[in-house]
Structure formats: C-alpha cells, structure tokens
Amino acid sequence: MALIVQKYGGTSLGSIERIKAVAERVKHARDRGDSLVVVVSAMAGETNRLLGLAGALAEQPEPRETDVLAATGEQLSSALLAIRLQVLGCPAVSLLGYQVPIATDSNHGRARIMSANPARVLKTLAEGRVAVVAGYQGVDDYGDVTTLGRGASDLTAVALAAALKADGCEIYTDVDGVYTADPGVCAQARRLARISYDEMLEMAGLGAKVLQLRSVELARRYNVPLVVKSSFTEDSEGTWVGHEDRSMEDVLVSGITLDQNQSKLTIAGVHDRPGLAARIFGPIAASGVVVDMIIQNASADGRTDVTFTVARGDLHRALEVLRGVAAEIGAAGVRSEEQVAKVSVVGVGMRTHAGVAAKMFEVLAAERVNIEMISTSEIKISVVVRAKYGELATRVLHDAFVTGGGVEGAAPEGGQG
C-alpha cells in the first residue's frame, strides 16, 4: 500500500462539477488501496476575489487580517471536497493549516514553513480516512493564521510529502505536464516526459507557471519526486520532475521560456569608479525591487552606462529610486523601456555540450531579432529582446533546438562526440 499526496489546483476545483470529478478521482485512487492525502487550492479566482474585497475596504489592509481572509478560500474547498467524498462512501476529513499543523514564521502573506507535523495526518490515514488538507496556509507561534505566498498550495503538498515520506506527490492542474514551450505561443510545443529539478527551477523562475518555485526547491532538497498531471483527462501521463540522470544530458535543450513581463532601465554617463554598482543597486535593493539582468559597459572616456531589468510591476519604483541616484552621483541621465521580453533556452545538456549560445545568437540573427542583453548560467542562456519579438524568438528557438534537435556537430566537452 502506497502513501500518495495529491494536490489539486484552483481550476481543477473551479466548480461544483469539477469538485465532483476530483472526488471520483480520489475515490478511484483509494479503491486501489492507496492511502491518500489530498491538498487543495482555493476554487479558481477565489483568492483574487477575497483579496479584492479587502482592497475595496482599505488601501493597505493589515497583513494579519488579509491572511485570515485569504485562507478561507482553501477552507471552503477542503470542506466541499470532504463532503463530496463522504457521499461517495469514501471517509474523509478536512484539515486546515493549524490543525495539521503546518508551522510557519510570522511573515504574513509570504510565511515560510518551519515544519509540517505528520502525526495527525498519519492518524487520519490509519483510521482509513482520506486527509483533505487546505493548502497555502499555516499557523505561526502566536497561533495566528498565515499564508505562504501566491500559488503556494504546491508548497504545502511537497512539505507534507516530505514530512510523511510519501511514495509519490502528484500535482494535478489544467495542463497535462510541463511543455517545451508555452503551447499558446508555440504550436510545436510538446509535453516533456521527464525534467530535472534544476531545469524545472529555471523554468519556474523564468515564468513557466506550472509549478510554484519554492515547491520545486523544497522537492529537490527533500528528494520528493513530483509528477505534474492534468485532472481534466483520464490518460494523462504527465511530467516527472526528479534528480538529473545521465540520459537527461543527451537532450541539449529541454525548453524555451518567454517572460513578457520585464522592463529595462539604463543609467547613462556615470563615472566609472569603485563603488559605482553599490551606489546604484544598494538603494534599488533597499526599495524592495529585485533586479534580474545587469550589464555595464566599459568606456574609453571614463564614463559608463549601466543597464538592468526588473519585473514590469517594479518599473515605476525602480525609476524613482534611479532618478534619485542619478542626481546624487551626477549621471548624464536615466532611460527606460517599459516593454521588453526575456527569452531563455534551458537544458542540463548544456553543462556538457558547447555551442548552444552561438547557435542561439545565429538563429535570432537570421530573423533579424536584435539582442539587447545576454545572461548565462550553467544550464540556461537568456536574452532580452524588444517585446514585440518575444513570441517570434520563442518559436524560432523552439524550431531550432527542440523540434530540430539542437546543435549540429555539438560534442560532449572533452569527448570525441
């Protein structure tokens, strides 16, 4: 008998009909003899609706109260699913964050999990019942309700799977796995059968929304293999996310990601001297803005430009801070481009194969797409391009690396190919 954690997202539970369908699925799995812990998200749109209510009453609602409010979304769906399971003759109990308990720090709205106590869930399972756990929420040292950040029901599922030493953690959503690119942008995109944690982390961080970033980090740390599947089809094989193995290196590029939600800022004509970057990025960081890519040009006349990207929602705050810095340090000026896109190729195969970057630049050049910034890591190359070229760049890179199979003549480093 296996212990399985299943997690159902908001669209999977988006209506009474969907909740009935999920209950059937859970019952099916239990009829096979497995012990089941089911983590639920709020019904689709519910968390936004709740936060909207608070926003209609106060400009800056107190985070403690916002958490009490937002956590009701998962309270509702956990009760509804348990109610339906009981109708199907499948004994089930809903458990809220504080009842498990999922212990967190007191950072309301983005609390970190300190521990997930497996005792009560195990007792529930031992009684032959399904534990339906409300995702996204926990309880702090004061006994107050906390939430773990948007999309964090995935995190609840992984934390429980780790604490329970579960045999599997299945994440059910409205797509049947992780794709080589966004199918809405690239018709050729296909489902990946397997992907490594590292690749998934890059893809999640780069804006592929299938799994929440922190849940993948936690899964890697505690060796929780994940499978991402659709709850809308019967025969979804999904995508396995796990540790890298040799065969994964044979695939040069696993996916192309597109982040359309970026802006670019430049502070121009600054005196190039030690401490410059600290003077610029210290105040930016202090304002809570996360900077992504940075380039600084060397210059002949001792003046330099520094360009960087931020999430579009942070542009105005970053601009304000940067204008202040520019005035203080006597820069020539500040420029910004609100709409830029970041396109990335991701694959663990890059660790051992050369030539990916060169090929990427060639492919973009052939389409006359100008590259404005470049950054690389061991398993990723990202470029910033004009926003209007983002989708085109994604498609041609997908054609070249995924459909087309990659770099001609690329040889494993140090080997003979």
Ligand code: ASP
């Ligand atoms: N309901 C929460 C949200 O919308 C958590 C989740 O869905 O995972 O962010």
Ligand code: MG
């Ligand atoms: Mg989600």
